[in-house]
Amino acid sequence: MKIKRFVAHDMRTALQMVRAEHGPDAVILSNRRTDDGVEIVAASNYDEALVQRALDAARSEPAAPPAAAPQRAVFPVPEAPPADAFAALRAREAAPATEPVARPARPPAPPRAVDPAPEFAAALAAAHAPAAAAADFPQVPAAAERPARASAEAAAPAPAVAPAPAPVTAASDEQLMEMRNELSQMRQMIEREMARLTDERLRGSPVRAQAMELMDDYGFDAGITRDVALQIPADTEAHRGRGLMLGLISKRLPICPVDPLHEAGVIALVGPTGAGKTTTIAKLAALYASQHQARDVALVTTDTTRIGGREQLYSYGRQLGIAVHEADSEASLLQLLQRLQDYRLVLVDTAGLSQRDRALAGQLNWLRAARQVRTLLVLPANSHHADLDEVVRRFQGARPQGVVLTKLDETGRLGSALSTVVDHELPLTWITDGQQVPGDLHRANAAHLVLRLEDLRRAADRPNTPELDHAVA
Structure with missing residues (x-):
């Protein structure tokens, strides 16, 4: 069994690293957020019974002095591994020897990879100690709690352990109000710009400008005023503008046909x-x-x-x-x-x-x-x-x-x-x-x-x- 810690800037990248290293049968032992991003501790060829026996053996041994701080995910290898844990690991490795190996050969593992049982037992014992868990290693779940398997799809965006959704706070409400205000201001700006462009088109024709001034004096709404003015041909003679404007207004008025x-x-x-x-x-x-x-x-x-x-x-x-x-x-x-x-x-x-x-x-x-x-x-x-x-x-x-x-x-x-x-x-x-x-x-x-x-x-x-x-x- 091999255990290894992976650190990446997001959960998706960390899961891809786990799958590339341990394959689709990897088991995630723990995950947490760190200053560097996301940290995942994963293992391959995981056997829950073996982990429990190694943990019991490590707890029965006297506490060893703390070792030097390891580099990122490298676990220190103790010089005297427990005999029963080492024998159990050898028996497990000898059992599937006749099964064909489907995965292609990989290049040699980097120095951070560790050959598991004794050091894993020491790591588990240190993880259950409060001081050591806070210092170097993430907390490992108990054997009674079966860890979740890593997803077989490396491209799946959902993490193995999804973080709880952030509650709606007053700050988010204020941000929503700010967004609404910005959208309202953008709409007003677009309407003003469109009105300005329309006014420029109308100013290019004296007869249209005259019609707009008259309709404004009569109290018409700006929207109707622009619609009527734009229907007047730009080359209309000035003395015909008012009559044409009144005719266009009369056509827009809805009249009840029956008394x-x-x-x-x-x-x-x-x-x-x-x-x-x-x-x-x-x-x-x-x-x-x-x-x-x-x-x-x-x-x-x-x-x-x-x-x-x-x-x-x-x-x-x-x-x-x-x-x-x-x-x-x-x-x-x-x-x-x-x-x-x-x-x-x-x-x-x-x-x-x-x-x-x-x-x-x-x-x-x-x-x-x-x-x-x-x-x-x-x-x-x-x-x-x-x-x-x-x-x-x-x-x-x-x-x-x-x-x-x-x-x-x-x-x-x-x-x-x-x-x-x-x-x-x-x-x-x-x-x-x-x-x-x-x-x-x-x-x-x-x-x-x-x-x-x-x-x-x-x-x-x-x-x-x-x-x-x-x-x-």
């Missing part, structure tokens, strides 16, 4: 606080009553907790001669809609809730439970594009089938609302531009909307004159 009032049924209006839902409900009811009869229309409000919420709808109902009903829960709403199924048109005015209000989810669940309800989202045109985008995302649970754009008379940058509609592909149904019932309600038309962009911007930029304000008052 929901013609289909009638149950229509619910949802939207944030102050969007103009109640006033729009009154305008729709008045318009439908003028075309048909007031008894064909019913109004329903779910705003039963907010002060003054239902009173405004009751006031409109009395003026128009239309019945108003209340629903304060999902069950009551379902029962009420069941009782109102004979009406040709039922308009549901939902509670005005902020898009971040937790009660919003309950309101949307009511509408989802009533499957016969068609939902329209009311968006105020005088809000910023980012705020309108958040409103649309928050009210997606209601599955809106269209948009009512309100308060066009209160904004000079209609492009923000139009950008939101284009981004989310929500068809426009009606627009409102005042408080008159039902005079300030209009069917959405793409051409009319883009033509009003310049009028609204100029109206917003027009200076206030105290004399005119006083005359109006």
Whole structure:
């Protein structure tokens, strides 16, 4: 039996050294990490019974004085080996003499190779001594614990004894956050670079640059602005640029092809606080009553907790001669809609809730439970594009089938609302531009909307004159 220690910078290289020296039948006695890398102690022709007898014999002998420190893996050979261990080794070597040796002849082993039994017994005894084990030799497992065999595949990357995975610590979390921040910064840098390249392409054409400036003044989002500007031919004449730009914008606006009032049924209006839902409900009811009869229309409000919420709808109902009903829960709403199924048109005015209000989810669940309800989202045109985008995302649970754009008379940058509609592909149904019932309600038309962009911007930029304000008052 031959025992030898191998040191390499990683476990894979050390296993390859073991296999090259001892063959595929080598037995790994121990392994550990050192300053130089990985250390493996391996043996060939391993016999557990022989090791146990040699270990017992070494323990029965008196402790020998410590020998000089060996060089790396060279074991000192004692001058007087135990007789019984040497005889047992000779008997084992004589037993397989008749078996053919399949391995080819190797060159002479280096001086570090040791012929085993006596020195192995001394090494085992020294390994079980605490002081010696800490100084020179790795700890050898007991005979009752069978060592693991080396893998027959030298290229296998997994080590014989895999180290335990490192626990996730706060430091690794910080590294992960740093990586995410770096990826986010790289993405922003790429987006800025792409925008810069696009801007350079647009600056090369005066008509495109003019279109970008106009759309920016109208309040359009940067993405839509670049898309429209790039569709304008670079050699377009300057006086045709604005008309071509407005035509491209109108083609991108989604318009509902059918008036929901013609289909009638149950229509619910949802939207944030102050969007103009109640006033729009009154305008729709008045318009439908003028075309048909007031008894064909019913109004329903779910705003039963907010002060003054239902009173405004009751006031409109009395003026128009239309019945108003209340629903304060999902069950009551379902029962009420069941009782109102004979009406040709039922308009549901939902509670005005902020898009971040937790009660919003309950309101949307009511509408989802009533499957016969068609939902329209009311968006105020005088809000910023980012705020309108958040409103649309928050009210997606209601599955809106269209948009009512309100308060066009209160904004000079209609492009923000139009950008939101284009981004989310929500068809426009009606627009409102005042408080008159039902005079300030209009069917959405793409051409009319883009033509009003310049009028609204100029109206917003027009200076206030105290004399005119006083005359109006």
